[in-house]
Amino acid sequence: MIFLMDLQMMLLDVIYFILRNSVRVIMRPRTKPIDGELVLITGAGGGLGRLFAQEFTKHGAEVVLWDLNSSSNEQTAKLVRDMGGKAHTYTVDVTNRDDVYRNADCVRKDLGRDVTMLVNNAGVVAGHRILDCPDELMERTMKVNCHALFWTVKAFLPQMKAQNHGHIVTIASVLGLFSTACVEDYCASKFAAVGFHESLAHELLSEEVEGVKTTLVCPYIVDTGMFEGCKIREEVELVLPPLEPQYCVEQAMNAILIDQPLVCIPRLTYLPFLSRALLPWESNVATYRFMGSDKCMYPFIENQQQKVISSTVMVA
Ligand SMILES: NC(=O)C1=CN([C@@H]2O[C@H](COP(=O)(O)OP(=O)(O)OC[C@H]3O[C@@H](n4cnc5c(N)ncnc54)[C@H](OP(=O)(O)O)[C@@H]3O)[C@@H](O)[C@H]2O)C=CC1
Numbered sequence: 351m352i353f354l355m356d357l358q359m360m361l362l363d364v365i366y367f368i369l370r371n372s373v374r375v376i377m378r379p380r381t382k383p384i385d386g387e388l389v390l391i392t393g394a395g396g397g398l399g400r401l402f403a404q405e406f407t408k409h410g411a412e413v414v415l416w417d418l419n420s421s422s423n424e425q426t427a428k429l430v431r432d433m434g435g436k437a438h439t440y441t442v443d444v445t446n447r448d449d450v451y452r453n454a455d456c457v458r459k460d461l462g463r464d465v466t467m468l469v470n471n472a473g474v475v476a477g478h479r480i481l482d483c484p485d486e487l488m489e490r491t492m493k494v495n496c497h498a499l500f501w502t503v504k505a506f507l508p509q510m511k512a513q514n515h516g517h518i519v520t521i522a523s524v525l526g527l528f529s530t531a532c533v534e535d536y537c538a539s540k541f542a543a544v545g546f547h548e549s550l551a552h553e554l555l556s557e558e559v560e561g562v563k564t565t566l567v568c569p570y571i572v573d574t575g576m577f578e579g580c581k582i583r584e585e586v587e588l589v590l591p592p593l594e595p596q597y598c599v600e601q602a603m604n605a606i607l608i609d610q611p612l613v614c615i616p617r618l619t620y621l622p623f624l625s626r627a628l629l630p631w632e633s634n635v636a637t638y639r640f641m642g643s644d645k646c647m648y649p650f651i652e653n654q655q656q657k658v659i660s661s662t663v664m665v666a
């Protein structure tokens with residue numbers, strides 16, 4: 351009897367959330383205020399990281415900027431300060447867990463308060479076919495895109511849980527939901543990031559830590575230079591062009607501010623995610639061939655090879 355009542359409740363919940371989320375596509379729910387939040391962004395010197403810093407500042411948050419590259423990180427801080435915001439920079443290698451824990455303590459001591467929002471944004475890609483790829487580069491991709499999430503979450507989640515207040519944002523990728531050729535290291539690391547993020551979200555919900563929210567952001571190609579050259583069939587590209595970095599960050603911010611658990615940017619990319627799960631492998635391969643997605647990384651890989659060649663010539 352209890353089982354049947356639970357089943358009925360569960361079905362009602364399933365229907366309620368499908369309806370609620372469909373309505374939300376048209377009528378945006380009210381966004382939460384984040385003025386006064388302390389937001390830590392990793393990879394803050396890069397394309398998306400810098401824009402996230404500026405967007406959080408626009409909403410009145412104070413930002414802590416972590417990046418390996420201190421000069422680009424300082425440039426981000428300057429942009430934030432020019433907007434009248436508060437920015438604190440730290441040069442951190444997020445793959446080094448001692449570095450992460452030490453700098454997390456420094457942030458706490460320097461600012462006298464806890465980080466309330468964590469945006470795990472730092473990311474890299476090797477950009478070589480697997481058999482040409484140096485082992486160290488493949489390892490680095492796993493360390494930056496996946497292992498770093500373990501260390502930063504372990505550093506900042508305890509205080510969020512203690513306060514029952516916080517937000518963990520993971521900038522993953524559509525390549526964490528479906529894959530393509532020649533980016534094995536990247537897909538492995540982003541699928542891992544998605545798995546890590548979802549398991550963490552389930553853990554918080556099962557423990558009923560209602561105040562700590564999670565958002566998984568999965569963008570398609572963004573014009574930041576990271577995947578320069580990546581190209582699908584021209585006719586398909588007309589409906590699915592690379593994203594403007596500003597648009598991508600605004601869409602991600604919209605999701606974060608309404609505590610949305612997952613966002614694929616643009617929405618059209620939910621389709622290949624669904625078809626991967628529902629259609630036979632061979633059907634997906636046929637659509638990849640038709641859309642030019644099977645070889646979309648070839649020009650990107652060639653680009654990367656050219657970069658390596660020109661940098662070796664420069665050194666010589
Ligand atoms: N661009 C795209 O097409 C897409 C990107 N994404 C994801 O979005 C995120 C941001 O990408 P994007 O802005 O394009 O990339 P960028 O290369 O512009 O920025 C990444 C930043 O992360 C920093 N970084 C790299 N390794 C470390 C490290 N070990 N410790 C600290 N910081 C580090 C980089 O520093 P440095 O300058 O020293 O390398 C750089 O500033 C990434 O996670 C990426 O995977 C998702 C979908 C599409």
Ligand SMILES: CC1=C(/C=C/C(C)=C/C=C/C(C)=C/C=O)C(C)(C)CCC1
Pocket residue numbers: 522523524525528529530569570571572577580581582586590619622637638641643646
């Ligand atoms: C595979 C595939 C596609 C192309 C995806 C591409 C090209 C994704 C690139 C993503 C990047 C660069 C993410 C970085 O994090 C389509 C056309 C959507 C539909 C069919 C399946």
